[in-house]
Amino acid sequence: MSADERRAEILLDPRDDAPRLECGVFGVFDTAEAAGLTAIGLHALQHRGQEACGIAAFDGQRFHTERHMGHVGDAFGGADLTERLPGRFAIGHTRYSTAGGSVIRNVQPMFADMEAGGVALAHNGNLTNFLTLREQLVGEGVIFQSTSDSEVILHLIARSRKARFVDRFIDALSQIEGGYALVALTNKKLIGVRDPLGIRPLVLGDLDGKPILASETCALDIIGARFVRDIEHGELVVIDADGVTSLKPFPAKQARPCIFEYVYFARPDSVVNGRSVYDVRKRMGRRLAQESLVDADVVVPVPDSGVPAALGFAQEAGLPFEMGIIRNHYVGRTFIQPTQATRESSVRMKLSPNRSVLAGKRVILIDDSIVRGTNSVRVVRMVREAGAAEVHLRSASPPIQWPDFYGIDMPDRDNLLAANHSVEEIAKILDVDSMGYLSVDGLYWAMNVAPRDPVTPQFTDHYFTGDYPTRLLDREIAEGRNELSERQLSFLVDA
Numbered sequence: 001m002s003a004d005e006r007r008a009e010i011l012l013d014p015r016d017d018a019p020r021l022e023c024g025v026f027g028v029f030d031t032a033e034a035a036g037l038t039a040i041g042l043h044a045l046q047h048r049g050q051e052a053c054g055i056a057a058f059d060g061q062r063f064h065t066e067r068h069m070g071h072v073g074d075a076f077g078g079a080d081l082t083e084r085l086p087g088r089f090a091i092g093h094t095r096y097s098t099a100g101g102s103v104i105r106n107v108q109p110m111f112a113d114m115e116a117g118g119v120a121l122a123h124n125g126n127l128t129n130f131l132t133l134r135e136q137l138v139g140e141g142v143i144f145q146s147t148s149d150s151e152v153i154l155h156l157i158a159r160s161r162k163a164r165f166v167d168r169f170i171d172a173l174s175q176i177e178g179g180y181a182l183v184a185l186t187n188k189k190l191i192g193v194r195d196p197l198g199i200r201p202l203v204l205g206d207l208d209g210k211p212i213l214a215s216e217t218c219a220l221d222i223i224g225a226r227f228v229r230d231i232e233h234g235e236l237v238v239i240d241a242d243g244v245t246s247l248k249p250f251p252a253k254q255a256r257p258c259i260f261e262y263v264y265f266a267r268p269d270s271v272v273n274g275r276s277v278y279d280v281r282k283r284m285g286r287r288l289a290q291e292s293l294v295d296a297d298v299v300v301p302v303p304d305s306g307v308p309a310a311l312g313f314a315q316e317a318g319l320p321f322e323m324g325i326i327r328n329h330y331v332g333r334t335f336i337q338p339t340q341a342t343r344e345s346s347v348r349m350k351l352s353p354n355r356s357v358l359a360g361k362r363v364i365l366i367d368d369s370i371v372r373g374t375n376s377v378r379v380v381r382m383v384r385e386a387g388a389a390e391v392h393l394r395s396a397s398p399p400i401q402w403p404d405f406y407g408i409d410m411p412d413r414d415n416l417l418a419a420n421h422s423v424e425e426i427a428k429i430l431d432v433d434s435m436g437y438l439s440v441d442g443l444y445w446a447m448n449v450a451p452r453d454p455v456t457p458q459f460t461d462h463y464f465t466g467d468y469p470t471r472l473l474d475r476e477i478a479e480g481r482n483e484l485s486e487r488q489l490s491f492l493v494d495a
Contacts, residue, residue, distance in 0.1 A: 003428035006421075007377055023108070023124035023407065024048030025202070027091040027183040027213040029190040029239045035064075035085035037207075037223050038092040039076035044222040045215055046072055047267055048124070049094035056109040056120035058185060059087035063118045067107035091185045091213075093122035096409065105146045109185075112154045116165050117187040119157065123150040124215055125180030125200040125407040129473040133175065153182070166191070166238055170249045173236075177470055179258065179406030179460070181231075183213050190239040196250040197469050198233025198257045199406050199460050201272050204244070211239045216270040230273055233257070256469045259443065259459035260408065263397045264368050268308055275447065278308050283446035284396040284438055285312025285366060292436030293317055294364065294392045298357060300324035302367040302379055309396035310366035319364070324357040324386075325379065351379065359387030365432075369397040371410065373417040376430050384431070393432040398440045398464040399423075405472055406460070440464050 024045030028034045035057045042053055053075050054067035064085045068075035072094060078084075093108040109122040127133070130149035133156070138144065142155050156172035157165075165186055179199030184191040192213040194202045205212035205220035205227055212225045220227050231237060233255040238245045257273050258265075268278040288309065299319050301310030304327060314321035328350055363383060370376050376393060383391050399418030404410040413419045417426060418437075427435035440461070441451045449458055452465075462468045 003425065006429045007431060023096070023122075024094040024215040024219075025091070025122045025124050025181060025183045025213070026093075026215070026219055027122075027185065027190050027192065028089065028207070029211050030088050030241075031207060031210045032088060033082045034088050034090035035076075036081050038090040039072060039081060040223050041212075041214055041219040042072045042076070042092045042094050044219040044267070045094050048215060048265065049096040052095040052104075052107040053093060054095075054107050054109050054122075055085055055090055055092040056111055056122075056185060057085040057087040057090040058118070058120075058187060063111060063120060063185075063187075065109065065111050065120065067104060067109075069104060069107070089185060089190065091120055091122050091183045091190070106148045108148070108150055110146070110148065110150050110154060112158065114158050119154065119165075120185045121150055121154055122183050123148075123153070123180060124182075124202075125195065126178050126405060127152065127176050127180065128178040128405050128470055128475070129176065130178075131474040132477060152176070165189070166236075166247075169193075170236065170247075173249065177473060179470070181215060188240055191236065192231055192239075193236040194231045194233055196234040196253050197460065198255040198273070199469065200258065201261060201266070202231040204228045204231055204237065211244055213237075213239075216266055216272065218267045218270045221269070227271070254456055256457060256460045258406065259447070259461045260397075260404075260463060262447065263443075264305055265408075280446050280448075281308035281368075281396065282312035282315075283448070284443065285309035285314075286316040287442040287445050288366070288394055288396055288436070288438045289313040289316035291439060291442055292394055294434055294436075296362040296364045296390070296392060298322050298324065298361050299364045299366060300357065300383075302365060302375070303327040303351070305368040306366045306396065309368060313364070313366055313394070313396075317364075322354075322357040324354050324363060324383070326352045326354055328352065351382065353382050353386035355386045358383055360389055362390040362392070363388045364392045364394060366394050366396060368395075369400060370395050370417060370426075371400055372415055373426070373430060380430055380432055390433045391431075392434045393427075393430060393436075395437045397438055398443055399437050400463050402462050402464070402466045402468075404463060405468070405475065406470075410463070 026038050026041035028037050035055050038055050052069050053072045056065040091109050109120040111120045127149040133152050137155055153172055157168050160168035160171040162168045162171050180195045181200040181202035182193045203214055203217055205225040207225040217227050234250040236247045261272050262280045266272050266277045270277050299310050299314035299321050301307040380391055400416055401419040403412050423435050444452050460469050
């Protein structure tokens with residue numbers, strides 16, 4: 001297939017190019033108007049999941065839950081929220097579902113009545129042995145109400161023979177694999193846990209002496225809470241009337257947090273694992289300029305996630321930074337358009353060229369990452385039509401060549417542009433004068449650590465290296481059978 005044919009194929013692709021993280025979680029303990037605070041915290045985490053949201057609250061006697069499709073502000077913006085969801089204890093969840101998963105039965109928090117009382121659970125991440133566990137439980141007579149891996153965890157808790165709830169929870173966790181951050185609410189406790197490698201983030205905060213759990217520090221900032229610390233990899237915290245108790249129920253492992261949090265997912269004003277996301281992204285841009293500079297007149301970010309890296313690039317290169325592309329923040333979810341003409345219009349609804357910046361200029365476009373290339377093709381065409389003399393595209397992350405199985409909706413290798421084409425081929429496909437990516441060592445430099453250790457990498461970085469930090473049991477079994485049924489695939493992508 002020629003570059004022109006591949007470009008035409010990409011232009012016909014109805015999907016956009018943004019990888020999506022499936023979830024954000026939040027929890028408060030013994031705080032007035034807990035559901036209201038949770039809704040505000042979820043609003044700060046809206047970027048982590050924009051298709052559905054839910055809150056579970058406990059009033060001392062019973063649990064109250066609401067789950068909705070759509071954004072937090074639409075679902076939980078009413079003045080009567082604390083009447084609908086009363087109590088001083090609450091957890092919440094924002095969700096982005098993958099293919100086929102936009103249904104209310106999969107929205108969290110999930111709730112179950114157990115022998116010891118009610119349990120609400122919210123989960124960020126993905127279990128890599130979910131299908132194996134689910135089929136085992138179904139074979140033993142368990143009935144499922146959803147296709148979410150969070151429900152598997154609830155069933156494992158319910159079936160545990162341990163006496164105390166915390167021990168049952170740990171027993172369930174000992175059977176799951178993958179990357180996850182969980183918050184759970186019982187009638188006495190708020191529990192938070194992070195997977196043994198710390199792939200997915202979770203932080204502990206304090207609001208007037210009351211503990212808060214959240215996926216990112218930006219959710220603490222919005223409610224005026226103080227950041228206390230990150231929940232450590234493999235750590236389980238139990239919050240009750242006696243305070244915060246830390247447990248380490250898993251065998252000790254080296255932490256490998258997800259590096260893509262810094263590339264794309266986390267909000268730039270968050271601090272993840274002790275690093276300012278904004279500062280790291282600027283350093284990515286600085287290093288990108290050192291590695292892949294070209295003669296040009298202006299540096300232009302692809303908004304919004306490309307802005308910090310473009311600032312760093314421009315400062316390092318000594319070039320003007322300009323907003324050559326303007327984003328319309330009042331556009332809602334992108335709808336799949338039936339025709340090419342209307343599909344192109346939908347892109348321009350979100351992004352518009354600033355002709356006074358672009359016309360006649362040699363432009364360096366900075367994007368945070370490139371997945372399928374769909375957005376890149378359309379943005380480059382837009383910039384050229386605005387009169388740019390040259391267009392040079394730079395990615396502030398290394399080439400994405402491998403899919404994810406830890407809670408990110410990312411295509412298989414057949415649909416990853418860099419997995420199937422050289423940099424030179426990609427430049428022709430995207431119709432740019434030159435193409436450049438940040439190196440893996442450059443990304444580690446931006447994290448202010450030593451170059452990547454190939455034996456014990458400091459981060460989860462399989463998107464760029466193919467080095468998965470855990471077993472992928474469900475995939476291994478499917479590949480061993482040399483088959484993956486449509487039913488199994490629907491569970492895997494929807495988990």
